[in-house]
Amino acid sequence: MKLDELVNQYYDDLNMNDLHIWGYIANHKRECAAMTIEEVAEKCNVSRTGILRFAKKISLQGFSELKFYLRMENVEENELTDEKIDSISQSYIKGIQSFTEQNLDKVCDEIYYAKRIFAYGSGVIQQSAVRELKRLMFKLNVIVYMINGTAEIGFLLNNLREGDVVFLFSLGGESAQICKFGKQLKEKDCKIVTITRMQHNTLAELADVAVYFSSMSKPIMIENHRFEPVTMFFFVVEMLFLRYAMYQHNKSIEESK
Incomplete structure (x- = not known):
């Protein structure tokens, strides 16, 4: 085994x-x-x-x-087997079960009280998850500004204001570029929310609020190409949207009393 x-x-x-x-x-x-x-x-x-x-x-x-x-x-084995596919499926099931136990109130607090919200992903899939966060939050009248590339990172660092919140999406939380960005944000005394795989990582250590998801399957090789499951990014985004929708609704009831 x-x-x-x-x-x-x-x-x-x-x-x-x-x-x-x-x-x-x-x-x-x-x-x-x-x-x-x-x-x-x-x-x-x-x-x-x-x-x-x-x-x-x-x-x-x-x-x-x-x-x-x-x-x-x-x-590393190159052959894709039913066992490997089942292992990936099981990792998603366990990952979902684990994530639903997390309390997202602190993240919702940061969103609710933020003056502006920015989001950046360290790779193609992470950027796709950022776009999905932007799309879903717009339904709740929450504007998320997506950061693309080093030029926009530089512009943001020069124009941060008190009350700004930045979401950082990274799989392992050890990418040199995003860790450098995180450290620069920390120096600006900016609120940081990280979304990474559940493991000790540099990026999460910089966060005011660190959100973790479980990804149990190791990378596998398919036709000499590395494959690593990343669907959990989108599950996290959808759950955050749903949790914040409920949070926002409850806040409106409290404030109307």
């Missing part, structure tokens, strides 16, 4: 810290296979005991057995 399958099997026993550890390991299997337990713990920003606890929760004897599994999985 592979690590992905073990995590899925024991998913209900895992807490947010365990999922954070798995998020890092799943995306750095080759590196983790060569690390000590202390090095993995440092990368995950957790204790050595946290790594051991995670391994035991998925039925392994300890870190040595976890490394054995990692070494066995280090060869």
